[in-house]
Amino acid sequence: MRNSVFLLRNKALGVLTCLPLLASAQALAIAVPDKPHLVTQGHAEIKVAPDMATLSVKVTARQSDSLAAKEEVDTKVASLFSRLASLGVSKKDIDSGNVITRPDYQYSKDGDKPKLLGYHAERQISIRLYDLEHLSQTLNTVLEQGIQQIQQVNYGRRNSDQLRQQARLAAVAHAQELAEELSQAAGRELGDVYAIEYRAPRTNPAPRHYGALNIKMASEETLDASYVQNDIEFSDQVDVVFVLK
Structure with missing residues (x-):
């Protein structure tokens, strides 16, 4: 099966990446209808610099x-x-x-x-x-x-709630996009959504722990490139069951 990568670039929000995933209903433990259907996973992540x-x-x-x-x-x-x-x-x-x-x-x-x-x-x-x-x-x-x-x-991030919502909506859109691509390739018409299972988002990077710290250590820390925090990731994932006509 051919994989595709969808990128949405926005200077204010960073890079939004959607990666296609496909899994069986048994592995996902999601309700499926007793007729032809398609199960997709929609995944999205937004990476931004902390502010x-x-x-x-x-x-x-x-x-x-x-x-x-x-x-x-x-x-x-x-x-x-x-x-x-x-x-x-x-x-x-x-x-x-x-x-x-x-x-x-x-x-x-x-x-x-x-x-x-x-x-x-x-x-x-x-x-x-x-x-x-x-x-x-x-x-x-x-x-x-x-x-x-x-x-x-x-x-x-100060707008973390907005970024989480954007990742969630993008995950749903990605599941829909992947279902349309697969059903078209199989020569079937995509029907209604039968079930949606929401998956808990990934956690953000753990905070940096310092413990007892003195001024000399803090000064040395500022000279270390590892002091610069990596991008923060907001990701979300949904499993969607579509009926096939």
Whole structure:
């Protein structure tokens, strides 16, 4: 069977690729009619460059009492907010969780009574960055505030819902296009759609995990070509059963 590739190019959205697939109804576990029919898989993917990133940051402190630990975390967060504002990051693009405090014990292997080392406080901060050219500077700004827990950087697209919808519609159109091509080649007329089975889309690339990071490491990272995030893929797939006349 001849394969074909359909490409739709759009400067704003990147490249949309549809690849023809054909599979049996038994393999797909989709309902089929008790008469001549055709089953096709429609697949589409859109690859685009990211235009935003979300930084997940943990702000921590340990002090002799819980209040002092909380105050140190709050001071770091306030200082971070001020520095981020100077970079053009709006408060509405920052999500800040409530502070959590807990005692920090050291446990002995000999079964002795745990020793209280102090109190640990932490707050989770999410920062949405819409200018990726400032990503390195933002990472350094976070670290300069004494915050060593940049946990991950998750790249994304602001119009992700629109791109997912476009991939979904393109997958359906591809299933229809492939069915028309195959039925015509077989000398049969394509009838109505009997059933459609929607398949869950692929997940986007996993976020980059950092863990404890220092300023020197962040600076070295900016010199590494692997720091540049690859295109984000939005893909979708449907199985469609057509009746043959």
